[in-house]
Amino acid sequence: MQAMSVQRNKIHPHKYSLWIAMGSITMMFIGFTSAYVVKRAQANWFTFQLPMIFWISTAIILSSSFTVQMAVKQFRNRHMQRYKQLITLTAVLGVAFAVCQWIGFMQMNAMGLPLNGPASVSFIYVIVSVHLLHVLGGVVALLIMFGRAFRTRVRTYSPVPIEVAATYWHFVDALWIYLLIFLSIAR
Amino acid sequence: MSNEATLHSQQEVMHGAAAHGHGHDDHEHHHEGGFISKYVFSMDHKTIAKQFLITGILWAIVGAFFSVLFRLQLGFPDTSFPWLESILGHWAKGGHISPEAYYALVTMHGTILVFFVLTAGLSGTFSNLLIPLQVGARDMASPFMNMLSYWFFFMASCVMMCSLFVQTGPASGGWTSYPPLSALGDASIGSKIGMDLWLTSMALFVVSQLLGGLNYISTILNMRTKGMSMTKLPLTIWSFFFTAVLGVLSFPVLLSGFILLLFDRHAGTSFYLSELFVAGKALSNEGGSAILYQHLFWFLGHPEVYIIILPAMGMVSEILAVNARKPIFGYLAMVGSMFAIAILAFLVWAHHMFVTGLNPFLGAFFVLLTLLIAVPSAIKVFNWITTIWRGNIRFTPGMLFSIGFVSTFISGGLTGIWLGNSSIDIHLHDTYFVIAHFHIVMGVSAFFGTFAGVYHWFPKMFGRYLNNTLSYIHFWITLLGAYLIFWPMHYEGMAGMPRRYYDYSNWESFKQFGDLNHFISIVVIIVFAAQLMFVFNFFYSIFKGRKLTTTNPWSSTTLEWTTPINPGHGNWPGEIPEVYRWPYDYSKDGVDFIPQTVPLSKDEEAAGGH
Numbered sequence: 032m033q034a035m036s037v038q039r040n041k042i043h044p045h046k047y048s049l050w051i052a053m054g055s056i057t058m059m060f061i062g063f064t065s066a067y068v069v070k071r072a073q074a075n076w077f078t079f080q081l082p083m084i085f086w087i088s089t090a091i092i093l094s095s096s097f098t099v100q101m102a103v104k105q106f107r108n109r110h111m112q113r114y115k116q117l118i119t120l121t122a123v124l125g126v127a128f129a130v131c132q133w134i135g136f137m138q139m140n141a142m143g144l145p146l147n148g149p150a151s152v153s154f155i156y157v158i159v160s161v162h163l164l165h166v167l168g169g170v171v172a173l174l175i176m177f178g179r180a181f182r183t184r185v186r187t188y189s190p191v192p193i194e195v196a197a198t199y200w201h202f203v204d205a206l207w208i209y210l211l212i213f214l215s216i217a218r
Numbered sequence: 219m220s221n222e223a224t225l226h227s228q229q230e231v232m233h234g235a236a237a238h239g240h241g242h243d244d245h246e247h248h249h250e251g252g253f254i255s256k257y258v259f260s261m262d263h264k265t266i267a268k269q270f271l272i273t274g275i276l277w278a279i280v281g282a283f284f285s286v287l288f289r290l291q292l293g294f295p296d297t298s299f300p301w302l303e304s305i306l307g308h309w310a311k312g313g314h315i316s317p318e319a320y321y322a323l324v325t326m327h328g329t330i331l332v333f334f335v336l337t338a339g340l341s342g343t344f345s346n347l348l349i350p351l352q353v354g355a356r357d358m359a360s361p362f363m364n365m366l367s368y369w370f371f372f373m374a375s376c377v378m379m380c381s382l383f384v385q386t387g388p389a390s391g392g393w394t395s396y397p398p399l400s401a402l403g404d405a406s407i408g409s410k411i412g413m414d415l416w417l418t419s420m421a422l423f424v425v426s427q428l429l430g431g432l433n434y435i436s437t438i439l440n441m442r443t444k445g446m447s448m449t450k451l452p453l454t455i456w457s458f459f460f461t462a463v464l465g466v467l468s469f470p471v472l473l474s475g476f477i478l479l480l481f482d483r484h485a486g487t488s489f490y491l492s493e494l495f496v497a498g499k500a501l502s503n504e505g506g507s508a509i510l511y512q513h514l515f516w517f518l519g520h521p522e523v524y525i526i527i528l529p530a531m532g533m534v535s536e537i538l539a540v541n542a543r544k545p546i547f548g549y550l551a552m553v554g555s556m557f558a559i560a561i562l563a564f565l566v567w568a569h570h571m572f573v574t575g576l577n578p579f580l581g582a583f584f585v586l587l588t589l590l591i592a593v594p595s596a597i598k599v600f601n602w603i604t605t606i607w608r609g610n611i612r613f614t615p616g617m618l619f620s621i622g623f624v625s626t627f628i629s630g631g632l633t634g635i636w637l638g639n640s641s642i643d644i645h646l647h648d649t650y651f652v653i654a655h656f657h658i659v660m661g662v663s664a665f666f667g668t669f670a671g672v673y674h675w676f677p678k679m680f681g682r683y684l685n686n687t688l689s690y691i692h693f694w695i696t697l698l699g700a701y702l703i704f705w706p707m708h709y710e711g712m713a714g715m716p717r718r719y720y721d722y723s724n725w726e727s728f729k730q731f732g733d734l735n736h737f738i739s740i741v742v743i744i745v746f747a748a749q750l751m752f753v754f755n756f757f758y759s760i761f762k763g764r765k766l767t768t769t770n771p772w773s774s775t776t777l778e779w780t781t782p783i784n785p786g787h788g789n790w791p792g793e794i795p796e797v798y799r800w801p802y803d804y805s806k807d808g809v810d811f812i813p814q815t816v817p818l819s820k821d822e823e824a825a826g827g828h
């Protein structure tokens with residue numbers, strides 16, 4: 032009976048897959064924003080101001096990128112208590128971001144800009160909520176990390192999962208900033 | 219042990235090695251993993267490949283049977299078939315397929331074959347089977363995601379299958395599902411719940427494709443065995459690589475188009491809808507653009523046709539070289555042309571939209587870019603022909619189907635050049651000429667590639683051979699039948715006969731084609747029967763086929779044939795073989811073939827090696 036040798040790997044496969052997945056998600060938003068551009072070039076494009084709260088949510092998600100990065104650092108230094116606090120904080124900021132986006136929707140609705148209004152308005156709802164789904168996916172990932180940190184039976188020393196989660200988190204952050212700039216310029 | 223992922227699978231891998239080290243028959247014993255984890259929720263890429271293949275075959279039977287049904291309507295519009303009523307019920311009152319049923323059948327035929335059979339069934343099967351085996355990997359980068367990829371496809375299949383049985387029937391607005399028809403439930407019965415199920419199923423399908431594609435790319439780039447540089451990869455792997463890149467970049471765009479469509483259907487938005495009247499009533503939707511959907515759809519749609527054909531091209535390249543006992547002609551040109559095709563695939567989508575009122579100035583660019591695709595396509599064809607030219611050809615069933623592929627790819631590709639000229643397309647768009655073009659170049663060619671792959675790698679999958687006599691019969695009927703079915707459609711198209719019509723016998727100009735349609739439908743039935751024979755051969759041979767006695771039945775150079783006859787999970791007991799040379803050392807220096815695992819000789823090294 033022969034033992035099997037180990038697989039060769041250059042980069043960690045999960046990190047690799049994440050990069051490709053981010054490319055794929057980007058393509059979806061390129062799809063949305065190109066549709067937006069095409070639609071905007073047609074007649075009767077309706078313009079309006081985005082609610083201010085979207086800028087507050089931007090500040091929130093930006094600061095969460097810092098907290099998640101610090102969490103990675105604490106994990107590497109095995110300061111597990113700090114690490115747990117930081118990922119909790121990041122997840123809370125993620126939820127706060129979601130709440131702000133939701134309030135943004137309510138405000139738009141109150142301003143007489145409902146989902147089934149002009150296409151330019153509908154686009155905001157669709158693009159923002161599809162992005163929000165991706166942020167919530169990140170929150171779920173952080174909760175899983177959190178659960179793992181509390182396991183006593185199995186201890187994890189590999190920083191790969193939290194690194195993957197952090198990279199994804201920065202990605203949805205950057206994606207939001209791109210979307211916000213896009214939506215405010217291409218009105 | 220370098221990382222967690224290997225650790226993850228390591229246990230199972232060791233296990234597989236222990237169980238199969240003695241050369242037991244894979245099918246005859248179960249190790250601790252048990253039936254469920256071995257055959258159902260398996261993470262072994264080889265089992266997942268078989269799952270994709272068998273699901274694909276089942277769908278192909280359904281999809282092809284649907285075409286037989288609607289061909290009955292087209293070929294025999296005045297004849298009544300009472301048995302139709304007994305299987306289709308009120309969809310075929312009095313033995314005549316109803317118009318609604320006809321559109322449902324056509325739509326499902328297209329959806330099933332394009333997506334479920336030729337995308338999932340083809341690249342799902344062979345990417346899964348061959349990528350780890352040919353690059354020298356124990357399994358995919360993430361075996362778990364790979365398993366999910368199959369099960370998302372399975373869920374997509376279930377939803378699509380259910381949609382066939384809902385009261386208002388499945389989606390029936392064509393495989394492209396253009397709005398406004400697909401956006402308005404009141405516009406046709408096929409646009410009701412059937413359309414929602416179609417969109418749900420397709421969304422699941424996209425997820426499946428993305429999970430699979432991610433894995434294929436990271437496995438190819440990241441998990442090649444020692445010595446396997448990118449330029450030593452067999453062309454199959456290159457083709458799967460470009461296929462996966464195309465899928466990962468274009469399916470999300472399709473998804474975004476579907477999301478907007480769902481909003482239009484259910485949230486009252488007007489992305490695609492404007493100033494419409496349904497049943498005499500004006501709708502409130504304003505300001506949308508149906509053309510927007512076409513842009514989003516064809517941005518995927520065109521890469522999709524290459525997603526279908528590239529894997530077939532890769533497998534055909536490999537099989538032609540093996541069975542001509544000659545190195546592939548122009549390896550780098552082959553890779554380069556696949557690369558060019560992959561890039562151009564993203565730049566030509568509007569050739570499906572020449573008659574939508576597209577700005578003629580823009581149209582001119584798309585004509586140019588479309589015609590450019592003919593260049594890499596022609597390079598490939600030239601290289602295939604030069605590869606078999608004066609070769610020592612072994613006419614195995616796989617080889618015959620590969621040669622058939624080259625033939626149909628040429629015939630169908632040539633008509634693309636006509637369609638790619640926007641001024642000619644004004645006449646030919648949405649006629650049977652387009653049907654003939656894409657069935658020959660995509661449908662038939664991709665099926666030939668698939669069959670070639672199945673005949674060639676069946677021994678690797680099941681440790682047995684398919685029956686040869688049945689295979690040859692299958693090939694000749696399919697080749698002749700395909701030309702007899704689709705060649706005449708060019709004439710119908712040139713005469714202006716539109717596609718997607720229920721009955722042509724009422725048109726003075728198309729009456730002349732009554733007999734031709736009759737003839738085509740009869741051939742369709744014969745070809746369908748031949749495919750059932752193949753299915754029989756396939757399943758029969760899994761259990762009763764002649765057993766393999768050697769690990770390398772085709773005297774091939776690539777790594778998959780260095781594994782045991784029935785490899786366990788992990789593929790190679792002991793070390794993963796190291797690679798020293800490219801995969802096409804056939805008839806070199808008077809030696810029939812030199813496997814990739816043989817180190818370069820002194821002379822070769824002096825000559826620079828390959």
Ligand code: HEM
Nearest residue numbers: 523527569570588592631634635637638647648656659660
């Ligand atoms: C020489 C290269 C090719 C050129 C110039 C070309 C050009 C075209 C054009 C202009 C159309 C649109 C016709 C119309 O709707 O009026 C078309 C349709 C189509 N082509 Fe090609 N084609 C080429 C190769 C291929 C290949 C290799 C495939 C697939 C493997 C393919 C698959 C299709 C399909 C599926 C459609 C029809 C889609 C539909 O309307 O339902 N073509 N082609």
Ligand SMILES: [Cu+2]
Nearest residue numbers: 520567569570
């Ligand atoms: Cu195309």
